[in-house]
Amino acid sequence: FAFLRNAAGRILLFLCVLSTDTVSGCELFGRFDMPSLFKEGDIMIGGIFPILIKQILSTSTFDKEPPKVQCEGFDLRIYRWTQAMIFAIEEINNDPALLPNISLGYRILNSCASSTNTLRAALTLASGAEEASATSHCPPAISALIADSGSSQSIAVAGILGPFHMPIISYSSTCACLSDRTKYPTFFRTIPSDYYLAKALAALVKHFGWQWIGAIQSDNDYGRNGILAFKEEVEKFGVCVAFVASVLRTYTRDTFLEVVEIIKQSSVKVILAYSSEGDFYPLMQEIVNQNITGIQWISCVAWITAPRPSTPEIHRSFGGTLGFVMQKMAIPKLKHFLTSISPYTDPNAPFVKDFWEIIMGCTPVLPGVHAATEDTTKRCTGNETLMNSEHDFFNVTELRVTYNVYKAVYATAHALHQLIFCQPVGAQTVKRCLNLSEIQPKEVSKKLQKVNFTNQFGDEVFFDEDGNPPASYDAINWQLINGKVQHVTLGHLTFAANGDYKLSIEEEKIVWRTGKTMPTSVCSNVCPVGTRKAQIQGKPICCFDCVPCAADCTPCPKEYWSNERKDDCIPRTIEFLKYHEPMGIALTLVSLLGASLSLATMVVFINYRETPVIKASNFELSSFLLFSLFLCFLCPLTFLGQPTVWTCMLRHTAFGVTFALCISCVLGKTIVVVTAFKATFPGNKIAGKFGHAQQRVIICSCTLIQVVICVLWLTLSPPYPHTLFTYSNRMIVLECKTGSEFAFYAVMGNIGILAIICLILAFMARKLPDNFNEAKLITFSLLIFCAVWITFIPAYISSPGKFTVAVEIFAILSSAFGLLICIFAPKCYIILLKPEKNTKKHVMGKTTS
Numbered sequence: 001f002a003f004l005r006n007a008a009g010r011i012l013l014f015l016c017v018l019s020t021d022t023v024s025g026c027e028l029f030g031r032f033d034m035p036s037l038f039k040e041g042d043i044m045i046g047g048i049f050p051i052l053i054k055q056i057l058s059t060s061t062f063d064k065e066p067p068k069v070q071c072e073g074f075d076l077r078i079y080r081w082t083q084a085m086i087f088a089i090e091e092i093n094n095d096p097a098l099l100p101n102i103s104l105g106y107r108i109l110n111s112c113a114s115s116t117n118t119l120r121a122a123l124t125l126a127s128g129a130e131e132a133s134a135t136s137h138c139p140p141a142i143s144a145l146i147a148d149s150g151s152s153q154s155i156a157v158a159g160i161l162g163p164f165h166m167p168i169i170s171y172s173s174t175c176a177c178l179s180d181r182t183k184y185p186t187f188f189r190t191i192p193s194d195y196y197l198a199k200a201l202a203a204l205v206k207h208f209g210w211q212w213i214g215a216i217q218s219d220n221d222y223g224r225n226g227i228l229a230f231k232e233e234v235e236k237f238g239v240c241v242a243f244v245a246s247v248l249r250t251y252t253r254d255t256f257l258e259v260v261e262i263i264k265q266s267s268v269k270v271i272l273a274y275s276s277e278g279d280f281y282p283l284m285q286e287i288v289n290q291n292i293t294g295i296q297w298i299s300c301v302a303w304i305t306a307p308r309p310s311t312p313e314i315h316r317s318f319g320g321t322l323g324f325v326m327q328k329m330a331i332p333k334l335k336h337f338l339t340s341i342s343p344y345t346d347p348n349a350p351f352v353k354d355f356w357e358i359i360m361g362c363t364p365v366l367p368g369v370h371a372a373t374e375d376t377t378k379r380c381t382g383n384e385t386l387m388n389s390e391h392d393f394f395n396v397t398e399l400r401v402t403y404n405v406y407k408a409v410y411a412t413a414h415a416l417h418q419l420i421f422c423q424p425v426g427a428q429t430v431k432r433c434l435n436l437s438e439i440q441p442k443e444v445s446k447k448l449q450k451v452n453f454t455n456q457f458g459d460e461v462f463f464d465e466d467g468n469p470p471a472s473y474d475a476i477n478w479q480l481i482n483g484k485v486q487h488v489t490l491g492h493l494t495f496a497a498n499g500d501y502k503l504s505i506e507e508e509k510i511v512w513r514t515g516k517t518m519p520t521s522v523c524s525n526v527c528p529v530g531t532r533k534a535q536i537q538g539k540p541i542c543c544f545d546c547v548p549c550a551a552d553c554t555p556c557p558k559e560y561w562s563n564e565r566k567d568d569c570i571p572r573t574i575e576f577l578k579y580h581e582p583m584g585i586a587l588t589l590v591s592l593l594g595a596s597l598s599l600a601t602m603v604v605f606i607n608y609r610e611t612p613v614i615k616a617s618n619f620e621l622s623s624f625l626l627f628s629l630f631l632c633f634l635c636p637l638t639f640l641g642q643p644t645v646w647t648c649m650l651r652h653t654a655f656g657v658t659f660a661l662c663i664s665c666v667l668g669k670t671i672v673v674v675t676a677f678k679a680t681f682p683g684n685k686i687a688g689k690f691g692h693a694q695q696r697v698i699i700c701s702c703t704l705i706q707v708v709i710c711v712l713w714l715t716l717s718p719p720y721p722h723t724l725f726t727y728s729n730r731m732i733v734l735e736c737k738t739g740s741e742f743a744f745y746a747v748m749g750n751i752g753i754l755a756i757i758c759l760i761l762a763f764m765a766r767k768l769p770d771n772f773n774e775a776k777l778i779t780f781s782l783l784i785f786c787a788v789w790i791t792f793i794p795a796y797i798s799s800p801g802k803f804t805v806a807v808e809i810f811a812i813l814s815s816a817f818g819l820l821i822c823i824f825a826p827k828c829y830i831i832l833l834k835p836e837k838n839t840k841k842h843v844m845g846k847t848t849s
Helices: 002-017 076-093 115-127 151-164 194-207 221-237 253-265 277-289 312-318 333-339 352-360 401-421 441-449 582-607 612-616 619-639 645-678 692-716 741-764 774-798 803-833
Strands: 019-022 025-028 036-039 043-049 052-056 070-074 104-110 142-146 168-170 187-189 212-218 240-247 270-274 296-299 322-326 452-454 460-462 472-481 484-495 501-505 531-535 544-548 560-562 569-571 573-575 720-728 731-737
Touching: 036 076, 043 076, 043 115, 043 401, 070 352, 076 104, 076 333, 076 352, 076 401, 104 115, 115 142, 115 151, 142 401, 142 441, 151 168, 151 187, 151 221, 168 401, 194 221, 194 270, 194 296, 194 322, 194 472, 194 484, 194 501, 212 221, 212 253, 212 277, 221 240, 221 270, 240 253, 240 277, 253 277, 277 312, 312 472, 312 484, 322 401, 401 441, 401 460, 582 619, 582 803, 612 619, 612 803, 619 645, 619 692, 619 803, 645 692, 645 720, 645 731, 645 741, 645 774, 645 803, 692 741, 741 774, 774 803
Parallel strands: 043 104, 043 142, 142 168, 168 187, 212 240, 212 270, 270 296, 296 322, 573 731
Antiparallel strands: 019 025, 036 104, 052 070, 322 472, 452 460, 472 484, 484 501, 531 544, 560 569, 720 731
């Protein structure tokens, strides 16, 4: 979806910016007809604000041009943000030191808090001013964009305009994802990233010892990324998040009721609301309507100081809310600017009529504007004034986002000043080094990255390499004072350059939802004396049962466990595979039986070494193979008994070397069989080149590789005895750790490679003509060998305690018996029981049936 959106957006942008130069000026191919606050200047700055906070959705039939976007929900606080941008621009235009003899202009559009409409606004600004009349010239294109309040909207704008190097400075978008310079190379902001807010909120939860909390998120990039970062931080402190519910301003009432039901059914007493004010306010109303109290709410920066929810009615359920906000600042001169707003000054100015109706409670009578006949609202007299108004709109002593907008405009102005005059603000000689017509957004972005100045309030303004400002927060508490909700500052949190933070809170001044007593929020209470924790399966670590134990009990040392009465510590049973237990005796007997059969077979081969069967099977290689099988059968004896440093090193290396020797001998026999039959073809001298010397070289070289691996293993990271306490409360398992996992798998892999090569060669030679084709026997024996070790892996992993060692011994014995019986049993059968077949004619397959 994101890819399609970006691609479509870029195509739209390309189409929108196309214009034709006519005699009369600029002509756009299409218009969105969006109302805007506009003033032309030598350099233009764009602005996007959600002045109306909700878009009225309409259904398009796609058979005609869609209707103009309609929005509702005028927001006074956001309207003040737009006025702060205009005020800052006017202040800069009157400053002789900053951009002297250059006027800044602006064009501000409404986004309706919608990503779609934000894209329309961004495309409109990038296309040029729609205000240009048929007889006017084209105003300058915008050199920077102040946008937007929501992270989802900023992601959309930065994704569309970023590839065109347009600098975008956000005043309220906090998503940490926007710090990705590969995706958003020209995005800046004057509000700290959610990366720091997540750490701040986690520090707050840790400070008050809350272990069991719920979370509400906006169902967009801002909410989802914020909660994800928060969960990652609090989980480091052992905090559990019971639930995460999603809200959005466009959701139906039924959806909000479902979230209310989740809250009512949960046992959490502390809930974090990581949401914008517009998304969260409908849920706040439902919570108040259902009289849900007793919840300690934690807020992100987006809604804790918003005026709309800060009412005594909402306070009934949300009083005592704690959260973080950006540090506040007072802009004294802004008040006079705000009180000068009037619909009579410019009757056609957008949004002013809505503002006047809310502040004054009456509809202004404007010249040329006729009120609707069904409109019954009070008419203004025309004598109203804002000079003595005590509305919160005019309170400029505790500005936060408004101040962020102010800083964004000034940062843009300083970047433009350095670009145009090639020197910082305040230099004695001011001379332009760049024509205004040559200003490129890419160059503005580069200068914006390097901006570093101290404003008139003593605040240092700069951006780090990711476009973020320095992070610091005020801790806020909702308190009802004299019938009004006050946002009382109780502490601060500041971040150092290395990411460390310092949190200071005046806890004695906090008014909790439960009064003066700090609420607790745990899934399970601390186990009382005489009980201990017992984890509940399927539940988070914060949820546990308390099971009885002896009074005043203390945990037993890890080598002990408590008895049933919980009044004594009993030594745990030490478990390992012993010689004298039934399983150990059985494995020992089988191991000795295999070794005895190997020796007995060797004696038979020595006594009958001059017979055709022995000669055909290569007496020397058979002797090597029987000797290696003898060692393989003795190898399991090292796995029995208590593990020590020496036995741990011996058992793995002995197993690896003996089986490598064994499979090397089988490989040699397989190659002999193949080359022997190849030699029967006229002119083929390969058999003469593969004599006893070559056979010994193969055996020695293959075995030597395994020896080298084992020597390195023992030298660098040898196996060692290990005590396992977690297998059982009553038992301690003694086992051998491999030391180096890589070396262990290298040993096993070497044996596996030899076995596979041998199996392939034997399989290829299985149909060669001969009554005594040894390749068939080798193929079958290696199939058994591979099957045993393939089934060994899951059995080894799933076997507990000493049975792990028993499974390994069983695999060694089974594979060794498979090789011994499959390769040598047919020969011994002919030699001892069918001597009449021990002839050269029968072996060569020349006997008649």
